[in-house]
């Protein structure tokens with residue numbers, strides 16, 4: 001149960017454990033990975049061979065893979081999700097790449113209580129997960145594990161026709177963008193809010209905020 005006392009509409013772990021393979025296929029064909037990789041490449045992320053990167057709510061590893069596609073330096077990348085089956089799919093997809101053994105860890109955990117010390121990560125990626133949690137709790141925990149000044153690349157589902165269909169299908173709750181901005185500014189500076197080109201399917205349901213921990 002989230003801290004505000006309201007029960008989640010569904011158990012996301014059970015849902016994503018059941019649909020991990022189908023979800024991965026859907027995400028593969030819709031080009032999300034290329035869109036996220038292109039966006040990450042456009043940023044001036046100051047990462048080096050010591051950097052720690054976290055994909056929180058990683059699901060089947062689409063965003064983790066997008067990060068690896070960019071060829072950016074890092075010491076370790078951690079993929080964290082509630083769903084064990086989604087993490088297995090992520091692990092299998094990364095096993096096919098050289099990055100698996102030397103660079104990627106898979107952690108089953110909750111984005112609201114992550115098993116990491118304060119100020120650990122140099123980059124945090126969060127795509128389509130805080131729709132399952134109270135927004136403020138999720139962003140506060142994200143800020144806790146990030147180093148001061150480090151970026152959070154945050155992709156919430158945006159209010160839209162496609163977003164509403166996904167909301168019904170996947171049983172989550174879209175946060176109004178005004179609430180996203182308001183909650184973000186408690187813990188982060190908003191550096192940018194990028195809209196993907198309409199020709200990229202990710203644009204139909206997601207927007208992307210570049211946040212920097214205060």
Ligand SMILES: C[S@@+](CC[C@H](N)C(=O)[O-])C[C@H]1O[C@@H](n2cnc3c(N)ncnc32)[C@H](O)[C@@H]1O
Nearest residue numbers: 012016057058059062082083110111127128132
């Ligand atoms: C829509 S999928 C997004 C997955 C991935 N980020 C992507 O963009 O492909 C939502 C994911 O959030 C995970 N999830 C939901 N609530 C969570 C929580 N409280 N902690 C960790 N993961 C959670 C689900 O298991 C699922 O894998």
